[in-house]
Amino acid sequence: MKKIWFFIAFTAVLFSCSDNNRSNNNPYIPNYSINAYLDTNLPTYNKLLYPSNPVYVANYGAKGIIVMKTGEGTYTAFDAACPNQALTSCTAMTIDGIYAECSCDKARYNLFTGLGEKEYPMKQYRVEFSGSVVHVYN
Template identity: 90%
Template sequence: MKKIWFFIAFTAVLFACSDNNRSNNNPNIPNYSVNAYLDTNLPTYNKLLYPSNPVYVANYGAKGIIVMKTGEGTYNAFDAACPNQAFNSCTAMTIDGIYAVCSCDKSQYNLFTGLGGKEYPMKQYRVESSGTIIHVYN
C-alpha cells in the first residue's frame, strides 16, 4: 500500500513540475529568449510588491511580458502577444485589472491562470523571486 501512495505522490509532483506544452508551443507566438530581472525597489516595478497588481514590461518576449504577484512569494509571467491571433496582426495586450485583453478580438485572459476560453492560453514564462528581485526567464 505504501508503494502505491508513493507512486501517486511521485506522479503528482512529476506532472506539477512539467511545462504546459500547449501554452509554450503556441504556433502564433515566436519563441524568444527571455531573461529579465525586475527590482521591486524601482518605481516601475513597485506594484509587484502587492498581489493582483500586474505590470507590463516592454522589450522582452514577443510583445513584452506581463508580470503579476499571485500570492506570498509567487508570481506569474506571460507574453503580452495575443495567443490566438496571428503574431503581426495585433499590438501587445493591455492590462485590465487581473486580465490581459487582446487588441484584435477583445478576448480576456486571466493573469492567475493564463486562460481565456480560446484554443491557446497565454504563453507563460518561469519566475523566481529573491528579496526584491524578480527573475523572469524561459
C-alpha cells in the same frame, strides 16, 4: 502507503507538465529569449510587491511581458502577445485587473493561470524572486 505517494507524485508531475507545454508550443508566438531582472525597489515595478497587481514590461518577448505576484514569493509571467492571433495583427494585450485582453478578438486571459476563452493559453515564462528582484526568464 508507497503506492499512494507514487500516485500523488505521478499526478503532480502529469498536471505540472501539461499546461506549460501547450502554452510554450504556440504556433503564433516565436520562442524569444527572455532574461529580465525587475527590481521591486524601483517605482516602475513596486506594484509587484503586492498580489494581484500585474505590471506590463515592454521590450521583452514578442510584445512585452506581463508579470504578476500571485502569492507569497510566487509570481507568474506571460508574453503580452495575443496567443490566438497572428503576431502582426494585434497590439500588446492590455491589463484589466487580473485579466489580459487581446486587442483583436477581445478574448480575456486569467493572469494567475494564463488560460482564456480560446484554443491556446498565454505563453508563459519562468519566474524567480530573490531579495527585491523578480527574475523572468526562459
